[in-house]
Amino acid sequence: MSTLWVYVRIQLMTFGFGIVGPIFLFVYFAAQPDPTLRWMYWWGLVVTFADILIALLITDGIVAKRTRTER
Secondary structure, eight states: OOHHHHHHHHHHHHHHHTTHHHHHHHHHHHSOOOGGGHHHHHHHHHHHHHHHHHHHHHHHHHHHHHHHHHO
């Protein structure tokens, strides 16, 4: 399987577990401008960024293991 499809599957899984980040971003942008919701923006970015990094690290590990076993 291509590395891209491995990444997409893992990214969807991490967004399933860490859905709170995208939800925070959606609520922040869907709500009326309110300074008390600024924390949702920053935590949404942090959690979403962490989800993406975790998916990249897991994909790298899977692809590296696959290339070691094919040799």
